[in-house]
Amino acid sequence: MAVLLFKLFQLIMYGINIYSILLVIYILMSWVPASRETKVGIWIGKLAEPYLGFFRKFIPPFGMIDFSPLVALFALNLIGKGLAQVFMMIINSLL
Numbered sequence: 001m002a003v004l005l006f007k008l009f010q011l012i013m014y015g016i017n018i019y020s021i022l023l024v025i026y027i028l029m030s031w032v033p034a035s036r037e038t039k040v041g042i043w044i045g046k047l048a049e050p051y052l053g054f055f056r057k058f059i060p061p062f063g064m065i066d067f068s069p070l071v072a073l074f075a076l077n078l079i080g081k082g083l084a085q086v087f088m089m090i091i092n093s094l095l
Contacts, residue, residue: 002094009087016080020073023048027069051076 026048029035036045055068055075 002091005087005091005094009084009091012083013080016076016083019047019051020076023052023069023073023076026052 022044026044029041029044035041052069052072055072056066059066059068059071061067
């Protein structure tokens with residue numbers, strides 16, 4: 001059972017890491033506006049905008065700078081660390 005939970009944890013953390021990379025790519029694509037009109041840009045936008053949009057509701061841009069993607073990445077990192085602690089507590093209780 002512990003092995004199965006550990007594999008699930010690895011899969012979730014892998015997904016969080018992939019999503020973090022996707023967010024960074026989407027943020028960097030904002031520097032080249034034409035890149036968001038490509039098929040890849042539209043696809044990445046469909047995956048990234050719902051998560052980033054949540055943070056944009058609470059953190060307005062300051063002038064021309066939008067800090068919400070930084071906060072979103074920080075929150076995703078905290079979620080990953082929190083999940084790691086929960087999974088480790090569960091796995092330790094099973095052993």
